[in-house]
Amino acid sequence: DGGITQSPKYLFRKEGQNVTLSCEQNLNHDAMYWYRQDPGQGLRLIYYSQIVNDFQKGDIAEGYSVSREKKESFPLTVTSAQKNPTAFYLCASSWTGNNEQYFGPGTRLTVT
């Protein structure tokens, strides 16, 4: 069963703690992306990676970090430096050179 998985679906953290969101894909896609979605808004790009061991900042990278050690995995760490971390986080992947991105089910992070 191919696709993108994100875990957990819901995540709760205390302010000041770092938290890592998981994203795994078995579609053999080269490129992976992280987006943030706030209520009533569109998706905003945090980080993206087009190849293993390489990644670039998106439009709102401050307070976030990523790694891409394996083709299948692109974890996102929300650090304590992120001022408003509570949001719905979406991971996506695509073939290199292909515009169509496939999205995972998302992780809803709540920081109190």
Add this chain to the structure above:
Amino acid sequence: GESVGLHLPTLSVQEGDNSIINCAYSNSASDYFIWYKQESGKGPQFIIDIRSNMDKRQGQRVTVLLNKTVKHLSLQIAATQPGDSAVYFCAESNDYKLSFGAGTTVTVRA
């Protein structure tokens, strides 16, 4: 930077009627556009796409129209069904990075 936006945040449609969802974009260099559907609490799902060298593309019950002169994109859904209730996003692509609009919430009335 440039942004993609939708004309209306909400649309209420009678079941069986056709739906038209509009999107205005501002980056004339965008070469590819996608419509996504997002149901509550889920990730977006691809509906249909169109390249900038086309002005119309049809799928199953959906049609996308692109008017580059006025930088306008629309999604038409034929015979709208209850399962079409969702938030619809248009996205434009530059260098394979997508920029999304705020979305239109479609509610289908029985």
